[in-house]
Amino acid sequence: xxxxxxxxxxxxxxxxxxxxxxxxxxxxxxxxxxxxxxxxxxxxxxxxxxxxxxxxxxxxxxxxxxxxxxxxxxxxxxxxxxxxxxxxxxxxxxxxxxxxxxxxxxxxxxxxxxxxxxxxxxxxxxxxxxxxxxxxxxxxxxxxxxxxxxxxxxxxxxxxxxxxxxxxxxxxxxxxxxxxxxxxxxxxxxxxxxxxxxxxxxxxxxxxxxxxxxxxxxxxxxxxxxxxxxxxxxxxxxxxxxxxxxxxxxxxxxxxxxxxxxxxxxxxxxxxxxxxxxxxxxxxxxxxxxxxxxxxxxxxxxxxxxxxxxxxxxxxxxxxxxxxxxxxxxxxxxxxxxxxxxxxxxxxxxxxxxxxxxxxxxxxxxxxxxxxxxxxxxxxxxxxxxxxxxxxxxxxxxxxxxxxxxxxxxxxxxxxxxxxxxxxxxxxxxxxxxxxxxxxxxxxxxxxxxxxxxxxxxxxxxxxxxxxxxxxxxxxxxxxxxxxxxxxxxxxx
Amino acid sequence: xxxxxxxxxxxxxxxxxxxxxxxxxxxxxxxxxxxxxxxxxxxxxxxxxxxxxxxxxxxxxxxxxxxxxxxxxxxxxxxxxxxxxxxxxxxxxxxxxxxxxxxxxxxxxxxxxxxxxxxxxxxxxxxxxxxxxxxxxxxxxxxxxxxxxxxxxxxxxxxxxxxxxxxxxxxxxxxxxxxxxxxxxxxxxxxxxxxxxxxxxxxxxxxxxxxxxxxxxxxxxxxxxxxxxxxxxxxxxxxxxxxxxxxxxxxxxxxxxxxxxxxxxxxxxxxxxxxxxxxxxxxxxxxxxxxxxxxxxxxxxxxxxxxxxxxxxxxxxxxxxxxxxxxxxxxxxxxxxxxxxxxxxxxxxxxxxxxxxxxxxxxxxxxxxxxxxxxxxxxxxxxxxxxxxxxxxxxxxxxxxxxxxxxxxxxxxxxxxxxxxxxxxxxxxxxxxxxxxxxxxxxxxxxxxxxxxxxxxxxxxxxxxxxxxxxxxxxxxxxxxxxxxxxxxxxxx
Numbered sequence: 002x003x004x005x006x007x008x009x010x011x012x013x014x015x016x017x018x019x020x021x022x023x024x025x026x027x028x029x030x031x032x033x034x035x036x037x038x039x040x041x042x043x044x045x046x047x048x049x050x051x052x053x054x055x056x057x058x059x060x061x062x063x064x065x066x067x068x069x070x071x072x073x074x075x076x077x078x079x080x081x082x083x084x085x086x087x088x089x090x091x092x093x094x095x096x097x098x099x100x101x102x103x104x105x106x107x108x109x110x111x112x113x114x115x116x117x118x119x120x121x122x123x124x125x126x127x128x129x130x131x132x133x134x135x136x137x138x139x140x141x142x143x144x145x146x147x148x149x150x151x152x153x154x155x156x157x158x159x160x161x162x163x164x165x166x167x168x169x170x171x172x173x174x175x176x177x178x179x180x181x182x183x184x185x186x187x188x189x190x191x192x193x194x195x196x197x198x199x200x201x202x203x204x205x206x207x208x209x210x211x212x213x214x215x216x217x218x219x220x221x222x223x224x225x226x227x228x229x230x231x232x233x234x235x236x237x238x239x240x241x242x243x244x245x246x247x248x249x250x251x252x253x254x255x256x257x258x259x260x261x262x263x264x265x266x267x268x269x270x271x272x273x274x275x276x277x278x279x280x281x282x283x284x285x286x287x288x289x290x291x292x293x294x295x296x297x298x299x300x301x302x303x304x305x306x307x308x309x310x311x312x313x314x315x316x317x318x319x320x321x322x323x324x325x326x327x328x329x330x331x332x333x334x335x336x337x338x339x340x341x342x343x344x345x346x347x348x349x350x351x352x353x354x355x356x357x358x359x360x361x362x363x364x365x366x367x368x369x370x371x372x373x374x375x376x377x378x379x380x381x382x383x384x385x386x387x388x389x390x391x392x393x394x395x396x397x398x399x400x401x402x403x404x405x406x407x408x409x410x411x412x413x414x415x416x417x418x419x420x421x422x423x424x425x426x427x428x429x430x431x432x433x434x435x436x437x438x439x440x441x442x443x444x445x446x447x448x449x450x451x452x453x454x455x456x457x458x459x460x461x462x463x464x465x466x467x468x469x470x471x472x473x474x475x476x477x478x479x480x481x482x483x484x485x486x487x488x489x490x491x492x493x494x
Numbered sequence: 495x496x497x498x499x500x501x502x503x504x505x506x507x508x509x510x511x512x513x514x515x516x517x518x519x520x521x522x523x524x525x526x527x528x529x530x531x532x533x534x535x536x537x538x539x540x541x542x543x544x545x546x547x548x549x550x551x552x553x554x555x556x557x558x559x560x561x562x563x564x565x566x567x568x569x570x571x572x573x574x575x576x577x578x579x580x581x582x583x584x585x586x587x588x589x590x591x592x593x594x595x596x597x598x599x600x601x602x603x604x605x606x607x608x609x610x611x612x613x614x615x616x617x618x619x620x621x622x623x624x625x626x627x628x629x630x631x632x633x634x635x636x637x638x639x640x641x642x643x644x645x646x647x648x649x650x651x652x653x654x655x656x657x658x659x660x661x662x663x664x665x666x667x668x669x670x671x672x673x674x675x676x677x678x679x680x681x682x683x684x685x686x687x688x689x690x691x692x693x694x695x696x697x698x699x700x701x702x703x704x705x706x707x708x709x710x711x712x713x714x715x716x717x718x719x720x721x722x723x724x725x726x727x728x729x730x731x732x733x734x735x736x737x738x739x740x741x742x743x744x745x746x747x748x749x750x751x752x753x754x755x756x757x758x759x760x761x762x763x764x765x766x767x768x769x770x771x772x773x774x775x776x777x778x779x780x781x782x783x784x785x786x787x788x789x790x791x792x793x794x795x796x797x798x799x800x801x802x803x804x805x806x807x808x809x810x811x812x813x814x815x816x817x818x819x820x821x822x823x824x825x826x827x828x829x830x831x832x833x834x835x836x837x838x839x840x841x842x843x844x845x846x847x848x849x850x851x852x853x854x855x856x857x858x859x860x861x862x863x864x865x866x867x868x869x870x871x872x873x874x875x876x877x878x879x880x881x882x883x884x885x886x887x888x889x890x891x892x893x894x895x896x897x898x899x900x901x902x903x904x905x906x907x908x909x910x911x912x913x914x915x916x917x918x919x920x921x922x923x924x925x926x927x928x929x930x931x932x933x934x935x936x937x938x939x940x941x942x943x944x945x946x947x948x949x950x951x952x953x954x955x956x957x958x959x960x961x962x963x964x965x966x967x968x969x970x971x972x973x974x975x976x977x978x979x980x981x982x983x984x985x986x987x
Contacts, residue, residue, distance in 0.1 A: 017540050020533070025517055028731075036717035037735030040513070040772070044732060047510050224529035238521075239537065242530030279533070 004067035005079055009281055011061050012086065016280030018052040020239045027236050027244055031228045046105075053101070057094045065090060078283050081463035085282035092158070095144045100137065107133050108409050115407035122397035124378050131406055132374045135367060138411045142368070152368045155412030159289045160419060162465040165365060168415050171422070172358050175480040179354055180388065182484065186339035186351035186491035197335035200323035202254035210254065210320055211247065211261040214313065218299060219450040220245075220265040221272050232404075233260045235267035235296075240279035243268045254321060255336060259300050266299035267292055269450065273458025282462040289413070290478075291457065291466050293420020294427055298453075301350050301421075302428040302486065303446060305336055312444035339491060341389045343398035351491050354421060354483075355388045360403075360414040368411060423470060425483035427457065430474040497560035498572055502774055504554050505579065509773030511545040513732045520729050520737055524721045539598075546594070550587045558583060571776050574956035578775035585651070588637040593630065600626050601902050608900035615890035617871050624899055625867045628860060631904045635861070645861045648905030652782045653912060655958040658858060661908050664915070665851050668973040672847055673881065675977065679832035679844035679984035690828035693816035695747035703747065703813055704740065704754040707806065711792060712943040713738075713758040714765050725897075726753045728760035728789075733772035736761045747814060748829060752793050759792035760785055762943065766951025775955040782906070783971075784950065784959050786913020787920055791946075794843050794914075795921040795979065796939060798829050805937035832984060834882045836891035844984050847914060847976075848881045853907040856893075861904060916963060918976035920950065923967040 022045055029041050055061060065086055073079050111130035118127035142151035152165045160168075208227075216222060230246040237243050245264040250256040270286055278284025286292050303309055307329070314332055318324040324332070339351035348356055363380055366372035372380055381400040386392045393399035405413050428449075432438045437448040456473035467477045515538055522534050548554060558579055566572050604623035611620035635644035645658045653661075701720075709715060723739040730736050738757040743749040763779055771777025779785050796802055800822070807825055811817040817825070832844035841849055856873055859865035865873055874893040879885050886892035898906050925931045930941040949966035960970045 014540070017537055021514060021518065021537050021541065024521055024537075025514065028517055028521065032719060032721070033731075034715065034717050034719055034735055036714070037732055040732030040734055044510055044514050044517075047507070048514065221529070222527065224527050226525060226527050228525070238526075239530055239533030241533055242527055 004064055004071055005073075005083070008061075008064045008068045008083070008086065011055065011064060012082075013280040015052050015055050018048050018055070020237070020280075022048045022052070023236050024238045027238055030230050030232075030234070031246065053093070053098075057090065062090065062094075078278075078463055082282045085462050088161075092145055096141060100140065100144075104134075104137050104409055107137060108407065111407045111409075112404070115401070115404065119397050119401040122395040122401065124396045124401060127401060127407070128374050128377075131377075134406065134409050135374065135411070138368060138409065139370075150365075150369055152365050152412060155368065156415060159413050159416050160466060161288050161462070162467055163288075163290070163415075163419075168361070168419070169365070171478065171480060172361060172415075172418065175354065175418075175422075175484070176358060178480075178484050179358075179487075182487050182491060183339065183341075183352045183355055186349075186487070187341055189491065190334075190339045193334045193338045195338075195340075197327070197331065197338070198255060199252050200254075200321060202251055202321050204249045204251060206320045207249055207254045207257050210317060211258055213316070214258065214304075215245075215261055215265045218262070218265060218269070218303065218446050220268050224272055225268055227261060227264075233264055235264040235271070237271045240276055243271045254317070259304055262304040263296040263300035266296035269299070269453075270295040270458055273450075273454045274461055275459060278461060285462050287460065287462040287464065287469060288466045289416035290419030290423055291469060293416055294423030295453065295457065297420050297424035298428050302424065303441075303449075305333075305350065305490070307333055308442055308444045310336070337490060341391055343385075343391070343393050344402055351487055352389070354418045357414055357418040359384050359388060361418075363400075364411055364414065419466075419478060422478050422480055422483045423466075425486045426470065426474050426476070426478065427453070429482045429486070431456075497557055497564055498566075498576070501554075501557045501561045501576070501579065504548065504557060505575075506773040508545050508548050511541050511548070513730070513773075515541045515545070516729055517731045520731055523723050523725075523727070524739065546586070546591075550583065555583065555587075571771075571956055575775045578955050581654075585638055589634060593633065593637075597627075597630050597902055600630060601900065604900045604902075605897070608894070608897065612890050612894045615888040615894065617889045617894060620894065620900070621867050621870075624870075627899065627902050628867065628904070631861060631902065632863075643858075643862055645858050645905060648861065649908060652906050652909050653959060654781050654955070655960055656781075656783070656908075656912075661854070661912070662858070664971065664973060665854060665908075665911065668847065668911075668915075668977070669851060671973075671977050672851075672980075675980045675984060676832065676834075676845045676848055679842075679980070680834055682984065683827075683832045686827045686831045688831075688833075690820075690824065690831070691748060692745050693747075693814060695744055695814050697742045697744060699813045700742055700747045700750050703810060704751055706809070707751060707797075708738075708754055708758045711755070711758060711762070711796065711939050713761050717765055718761055720754060720757075726757055728757040728764070730764045733769055736764045747810070752797055755797040756789040756793035759789035762792070762946075763788040763951055766943075766947045767954055768952060771954060778955050780953070780955040780957065780962060781959045782909035783912030783916055784962060786909055787916030788946065788950065790913050790917035791921050795917065796934075796942075798826075798843065798983070800826055801935055801937045803829070830983060834884055836878075836884070836886050837895055844980055845882070847911045850907055850911040852877050852881060853896075854911075857904055857907065912959075912971060915971050915973055915976045916959075918979045919963065919967050919969070919971065920946070922975045922979070924949075 025041060025045055025048070029038075033041060065083070068083050069087070107130065111127070111134055114130045115127050118124060138155055139151055142154035145154040145157075147153035149164065149166055156163050156165055156168065211227065212222070215227070224241045225243040225245065227245045227247060229248060231248060233245075233247045235243065235245050245261060245268050247257045247260040247264065270292060274286065275284050310329060310333060314324065314327075314329055327335070337349070339349045341352060342348060345353070345356040345360075359381070362384060363372065363377065366380070367374065367377065377400050378396050381396075382392050385399065403414075405411075431449055431452045432441060434448075434452065437452055440446065440448045457469065460469055460472075464472060470476065470478050518534060518538055518541070522531075526534060558576070561576050562580070600623065604620070604627055607623045608620050611617060631648055632644055635647035638647040638650075640646035642657065642659055649656050649658055649661065704720065705715070708720070717734045718736040718738065720738045720740060722741060724741060726738075726740045728736065728738050738754060738761050740750045740753040740757065763785060767779065768777050803822060803826060807817065807820075807822055820828070830842070832842045834845055835841060838846070838849040838853075852874070855877060856865065856870065859873070860867065860870065870893050871889050874889075875885050878892065896907075898904075924942055924945045925934060927941075927945065930945055933939065933941045950962065953962055953965075957965060963969065963971050
């Protein structure tokens with residue numbers, strides 16, 4: 002047996018433990034009764050401890066070293082797997098167990114404090130926790146090392162190979178036109194009544210439609226399912242087992258439907274990863290920015306398009322009689338109604354990225370030390386006013402709205418907009434192929450999925466996100482396709 | 495830290511792994527999509543391997559030895575925990591890993607073969623697998639050791655401290671009167687139309703009633719839940735997390751309701767175990783025969799009684815209008831209708847134990863070598879004819895009906911009837927207490943549950959089943975209360 006084969010065996014063992022943790026995590030979010038929480042926390046901490054020991058232990062390290070010395074082509078899948086495992090090992094071993102434990106304790110308390118602070122809309126209740134988390138994040142960045150600024154090290158944890166400077170440049174180039182489109186879209190949408198899609202949509206019928214749609218775009222229910230949670234997500238519990246969740250609003254079926262299309266986009270990426278490489282980098286999604294490109298592509302480029310609803314509105318109207326009064330035009334105006342609002346997760350496509358630009362800026366300044374935690378609310382509200390022309394009435398609808406910081410997730414937000422840019426770029430490239438475009442014009446997306454499987458899913462983590470984008474679309478991530486898409490969707494008629 | 499404390503820490507670690515396996519097993523039965531099976535099997539086998547290594551490893555063995563040398567009172571909880579851990583270690587280390595693996599492979603194939611054989615009603619398709627499983631069971635019995643006959647060693651795996659000879663004696667003393675009661679009950683039930691309870695019972699309303707009933711008898715939904723599976727079961731996923739399952743028949747609501755009361759009986763036992771001792775013998779149910787006493791007690795003694803339905807029939811009739819035409823007498827006649835039938839899991843209370851007596855006899859003769867596998871169908875049908883006066887029309891409705899043998903579960907069946915005897919004996923003892931009896935007469939069961947918590951649940955595995963019965967009821971397990979109960983229920987009016 003080669004050292005590489007032994008290395009893969011170890012990696013698969015670690016992934017077996019981690020995927021077991023995913024089953025436990027999924028159950029905790031979906032079905033676990035309240036009193037199960039303490040024991041569940043112990044089970045999860047035991048598993049992550051075991052996985053950490055294996056992933057940083059001597060056996061793994063020496064096997065990796067031996068595998069690195071074996072001869073193989075630099076551009077082979079095997080070489081890519083070894084490179085990624087080295088990268089992950091270096092990140093893992095530089096963080097002392099004490100810091101891991103400290104972070105775990107701090108986030109447990111920070112999450113509780115954040116929920117309380119958000120409820121009461123009192124930032125000072127959360128501030129000392131954010132301060133601690135920021136300290137830990139900076140310490141980790143120092144231990145990991147970085148080129149330009151500590152934020153680099155945090156960002157790279159979510160987006161392999163990304164540099165803060167480059168993301169900032171991308172976002173800066175995006176901002177003026179994005180702001181202009183958002184304002185114009187909001188202005189135009191004032192013609193559309195806010196409650197145009199309101200009605201009575203029984204949950205069982207929403208579930209029926211969601212399933213039909215998810216199936217039709219290619220989500221495989223023999224290897225997955227949909228459950229209900231407060232916060233929708235997609236998680237992989239093992240090879241061949243991808244779970245989506247959604248939530249239902251009985252007065253608006255599009256909320257769960259677009260949620261399901263979004264999560265199904267994530268899910269189809271997971272289902273398209275090479276099954277035989279499960280547990281290895283080549284069988285693992287490469288980054289959040291690529292993952293989000295898949296969810297946004299299916300939710301927005303497919304799901305909110307005219308061709309899609311030309312096919313699906315009649316079916317929806319069969320299930321929901323109150324839709325029968327709406328023309329396709331009116332329905333689409335409702336689906337794509339833009340408005341400046343305070344909450345990111347409720348934002349429409351035209352204004353969403355402005356929420357991200359704001360967070361990226363605030364986070365970067367916090368991590369560099371330029372912005373003190375105590376000054377976050379003021380900075381947030383000023384930047385919000387400048388972008389949206391509105392001031393959040395309280396911190397609950399301002400800097401306290403997102404869970405990410407309370408979980409130590411500094412450096413995460415940028416990947417949402419990277420996902421939007423990547424999604425638009427991939428979709429536009431695919432549509433240029435006659436067969437894909439012709440099918441999509443009839444709301445048939447099998448050829449599109451085949452293309453995504455080939456260009457994105459099948460690659461696993463063998464390419465860096467930037468490389469993957471270059472190979473798939475000819476260019477690294479750029480704003481022009483996303484801006485073009487928004488302009489067409491919101492300003493063209 | 496004492497050796498005993500270290501031992502408990504190890505035991506809790508093992509139980510953390512095993513309970514993780516329970517989460518995975520529950521998910522597999524309830525929600526896992528088909529394609530997740532292979533990976534799930536790998537996760538489960540990894541976990542059971544880890545648990546086995548820890549439970550039989552040097553660290554556990556030497557810690558146990560040290561703990562055994564520490565001074566403590568023989569009748570203390572600590573001494574009981576050490577005794578049970580020694581017992582379990584001895585059973586575990588005597589079985590070589592090779593045999594464990596062989597059994598796992600054989601049962602995987604045997605289960606598939608059994609399903610096929612049952613479908614086609616062709617015993618020869620299953621016979622060679624049963625032969626292999628019997629060989630393994632005998633080998634295990636030899637490795638474990640036994641006093642009188644190999645069946646002892648198998649039985650003790652399900653019922654601590656039980657002896658085949660004693661169970662046989664109990665069953666022999668039970669048989670004549672049981673047969674007589676069963677015949678008389680079946681004869682009387684001929685007056686009751688077979689379809690007396692048939693109707694239309696929507697699943698959502700059944701779920702509503704099941705939950706109300708389970709809550710009212712004391713099942714804690716903050717620490718548990720009910721899901722749907724083909725084969726109902728109860729499983730504990732961790733301290734404070736007990737899951738029940740049931741199945742629904744839309745034409746007969748009593749099928750899921752009594753199923754839920756049965757599983758809730760198991761569940762309340764689990765919920766009543768000392769929480770702080772989770773993972774130790776003192777926090778673990780003692781045997782299947784005691785477990786089944788709890789499920790039968792709530793399902794039959796409580797659930798099929800007149801006082802219970804005096805209270806609950808009006809509520810059921812609110813949910814299910816077609817019940818309004820039935821008097822309490824007619825309804826009870828339907829609930830307690832006895833009939834000779836071929837399938838054990840569908841059998842009524844009056845005839846159920848005859849199915850068990852038959853299986854115990856056949857199993858015991860198989861294990862001793864007196865009965866050849868090829869002759870099982872003939873022996874089964876002859877014995878069935880003598881007990882029930884009927885001959886199974888095919889092996890699907892005869893010796894192929896149960897899953898137990900295909901899973902290697904030889905020695906299991908006896909615990910069902912032990913459970914019936916124990917349940918009747920415990921119920922009758924409790925009812926003699928004025929407070930419990932008075933409350934039960936008004937269909938209030940909180941005092942009964944308090945008594946069961948104290949006499950049964952709180953004991954964990956610190957007493958042998960026979961000792962537990964003696965302490966709780968003054969006697970070891972005897973048939974008279976069960977027979978008395980059946981006579982009252984089926985022959986008294």
